[in-house]
Amino acid sequence: MFDKQQLDFIFMDVVMPIMDGIEATRKIREIETQRKDHSPIPIIGVSGNARKEHEEKAMAVGFTDYLVKPVQKAEVLRTLSFVNKNHTS
Numbered sequence: 001m002f003d004k005q006q007l008d009f010i011f012m013d014v015v016m017p018i019m020d021g022i023e024a025t026r027k028i029r030e031i032e033t034q035r036k037d038h039s040p041i042p043i044i045g046v047s048g049n050a051r052k053e054h055e056e057k058a059m060a061v062g063f064t065d066y067l068v069k070p071v072q073k074a075e076v077l078r079t080l081s082f083v084n085k086n087h088t089s
Contacts, residue, residue, distance in 0.1 A: 002028050007041055009083050014047035014058055014066075021045055022061055029062040040064075042083040046071065 002010070010028075014021040025043050032040050042064040047054065050068045058066050065079045 002041070003031065009042040009044060009064075009080070012043050012045050012063070014045045014049070014054070021047075022058060025058075025063055026061045042086075044079055044083070 001007075012021040012025055016024075019027075025045075028041065028043065040062070043062065045055075045058040045063040045066040046069060047058070047066070048069045049055075055066045055068075064083060067075055067079060
């Protein structure tokens, strides 16, 4: 999906079957590295796991931010405001 559409940002579920969000984000960042003219897309990790180690692992592969489910509207708005402010093209 990332390679076929122009996206503004991605909400990435961290835990998914077949390919988890960590691996998917790693692959997206590899594609972006190969594209010299492409700025990184903001990827917001969403997970039910609130452990700090889990968030740190996600951020280390290139997540822009990390939200813990259940997500409150104020958190989503804060995150989108951050993404908009720091990743405008």
